[in-house]
Amino acid sequence: xxxxxxxxxxxxxxxxxxxxxxxxxxxxxxxxxxxxxxxxxxxxxxxxxxxxxxxxxxxxxxxxxxxxxxxxxxxxxxxxxxxxxxxxxxxxxxxxxxxxxxxxxxxxxxxxxxxxxxxxxxxxxxxxxxxxxxxxxxxxxxxxxxxxxxxxxxxxxxxxxxxxxxxxxxxxxxxxxx
Amino acid sequence: xxxxxxxxxxxxxxxxxxxxxxxxxxxxxxxxxxxxxxxxxxxxxxxxxxxxxxxxxxxxxxxxxxxxxxxxxxxxxxxxxxxxxxxxxxxxxxxxxxxxxxxxxxxxxxxxxxxxxxxxxxxxxxxxxxxxxxxxxxxxxxxxxxxxxxxxxxxxxxxxxxxxxxxxxxxxxxxxxxxxxxxxxxxxxxxxxxxxxxxxxxxxxxxxxxxxxxxxxxxxxxxxxxxxxxxxxxxxxxxxxxxxxxxxxxxxxxxxx
Numbered sequence: 001x002x003x004x005x006x007x008x009x010x011x012x013x014x015x016x017x018x019x020x021x022x023x024x025x026x027x028x029x030x031x032x033x034x035x036x037x038x039x040x041x042x043x044x045x046x047x048x049x050x051x052x053x054x055x056x057x058x059x060x061x062x063x064x065x066x067x068x069x070x071x072x073x074x075x076x077x078x079x080x081x082x083x084x085x086x087x088x089x090x091x092x093x094x095x096x097x098x099x100x101x102x103x104x105x106x107x108x109x110x111x112x113x114x115x116x117x118x119x120x121x122x123x124x125x126x127x128x129x130x131x132x133x134x135x136x137x138x139x140x141x142x143x144x145x146x147x148x149x150x151x152x153x154x155x156x157x158x159x160x161x162x163x164x165x166x167x168x169x170x171x172x173x174x175x176x177x178x
Numbered sequence: 179x180x181x182x183x184x185x186x187x188x189x190x191x192x193x194x195x196x197x198x199x200x201x202x203x204x205x206x207x208x209x210x211x212x213x214x215x216x217x218x219x220x221x222x223x224x225x226x227x228x229x230x231x232x233x234x235x236x237x238x239x240x241x242x243x244x245x246x247x248x249x250x251x252x253x254x255x256x257x258x259x260x261x262x263x264x265x266x267x268x269x270x271x272x273x274x275x276x277x278x279x280x281x282x283x284x285x286x287x288x289x290x291x292x293x294x295x296x297x298x299x300x301x302x303x304x305x306x307x308x309x310x311x312x313x314x315x316x317x318x319x320x321x322x323x324x325x326x327x328x329x330x331x332x333x334x335x336x337x338x339x340x341x342x343x344x345x346x347x348x349x350x351x352x353x354x355x356x357x358x359x360x361x362x363x364x365x366x367x368x369x370x371x372x373x374x375x376x377x378x379x380x381x382x383x384x385x386x387x388x389x390x391x392x393x394x395x396x397x398x399x400x401x402x403x404x405x406x407x408x409x410x411x412x413x414x415x416x417x418x419x420x421x422x423x424x425x426x427x428x429x430x431x432x433x434x435x
Contacts (some may be wrong), residue, residue, distance in 0.1 A: 097358030099351065100427045108351055109420060112344050114413050117337065121406045124333045128326065129210050129252065134215040134247050135321070138240045138314035 192284045207250040214243040233307060240310055241298070244317075251325075255287045258329070261336050267343055274375045280332045287325060330404055337409045338398055341391050345384075348416050352384055355423060362430070373426060380422040387415035 016024070030073070098104060218239050262281050268274045294317065305313075359377055363370040390412035394405035 074301050097355070097362065097430060098183070099354035099358050100423070100430050102424075102427060105351075105420065105427060106421055108347055112347055112416065112420075114344070114420075117340060117413050118410060120333075121337065121410050123208075124329075124406070127250070128329070130208055130212055130215070131247055131250065131321075132318070134211050134243050135314050135318040137215050137218050138244050138247075139318060140312045 207246065207253045210352060211243065211246045211250050214239070214246050218243050220280065228364055230399070237305065237307055237310060240314070241305075244298060244310070244314055245295070247317075248291055252288065253293070254329075255284050255291065256335045258332050258394065259284045259288070265336070265339050267339055267346075273339070276335060280335065282330050284332065287328075295359075326360070334394075334405050334409075337406060338391070338394055341394070341409050341412055344413070344416055345388055345391055348387070348419055349421065352419070355380075355426065358430075362389060362433075367433060369429070373429065376422055376426045376429070380419050380426075383419040383422065384414050387412045387419065390415065 259281060262277055262284070266276060268277060298313075304429075310328065356377060359370065359373050390408050394408035394412065396406070397403065397405050
């Protein structure tokens with residue numbers, strides 16, 4: 001294939017010899033060529049050929065134009081959505097307040113240990129009452145005055161009447177000892 | 179609102195579970211004291227009704243209760259020492275000095291309780307009921323005179339300074355939330371008026387918590403009465419403040435949906 005192209009290219013260099021050129025020129029100038037060429041204007045294709053040609057042309061796929069209005073409008077719309085959406089996304093999360101989100105508050109509540117502190121306060125008071133009662137039981141003989149239900153009701157009564165837990169314990173112990 | 183309540187319940191249950199876990203060691207020994215004391219009361223009741231006296235059993239049970247009291251006292255003392263060492267917000271030297279004095283006292287208590295335990299172990303076989311009763315009475319008197327006043331001071335001091343840390347965290351959160359509300363208002367978001375109302379409520383609650391803490395701080399320096407009630411009230415005010423913050427969080431979520 002490559003050889004053939006090289007060979008064909010070589011034909012470009014073929015030149016007619018001088019005699020042939022002169023002969024051709026004379027023949028052309030001697031012939032009413034223009035008149036003959038004008039005759040070709042009257043040539044028309046026959047009906048069948050015309051119809052076949054039209055059908056062949058119409059059945060060709062439409063060429064895609066580089067400029068498509070529908071595509072351009074879609075792209076423009078998409079761009080608008082991206083710009084406005086981007087702006088909203090940029091502005092809102094900053095406003096949503098990281099400091100008010102559930103995780104931040106939950107983290108704080110765990111660090112604060114509010115219930116642990118409240119339980120401690122109750123525990124400190126309860127533990128001293130328990131130890132005092134235990135030591136009282138070891139050092140005393142009488143048990144009928146130390147019935148747990150009686151002690152419980154007396155303790156509650158004292159709690160209502162006194163503001164200080166320390167005073168409660170002392171009063172309770174005094175009552176038991178008397 | 180339902181979602182908020184569920185969340186709040188979850189958080190508080192979690193904290194309560196954590197409280198039980200943190201106090202587990204001391205609670206276990208305290209529970210042992212309670213159980214053995216109850217056992218002793220039952221035995222005494224039985225003796226009173228049947229008039230039969232089993233001295234050996236009685237001594238053994240009383241010894242058991244005494245041992246449990248000492249175990250509990252040791253645990254409690256070591257817990258206080260650990261908490262005192264963990265305090266890291268003592269701004270003044272007088273507070274640091276007080277912490278060091280308390281640490282010295284509690285180290286002394288650990289030694290005293292350990293000695294008592296050793297004495298009790300060595301006298302187990304020989305001790306009679308009267309001797310044991312006297313030992314318990316002496317210990318009770320010593321405890322009332324020496325331990326309890328220092329224990330009250332130490333626990334008040336701990337609660338006061340731990341509450342200071344809690345107030346600091348809550349105030350920081352309030353300031354951050356205020357700045358968020360300002361941003362929302364600047365963006366002309368509808369509903370910011372309601373958020374500002376919430377914020378005012380939180381501010382009032384937080385100021386009350388701080389006021390109660392301040393009162394406790396003043397009373398701690400000037401009076402001998404316990405400040406635990408004031409700290410407890412201050413804690414409950416912080417709880418209220420966070421309840422408002424969580425309501426705000428839910429409201430903001432709805433606004434920005």
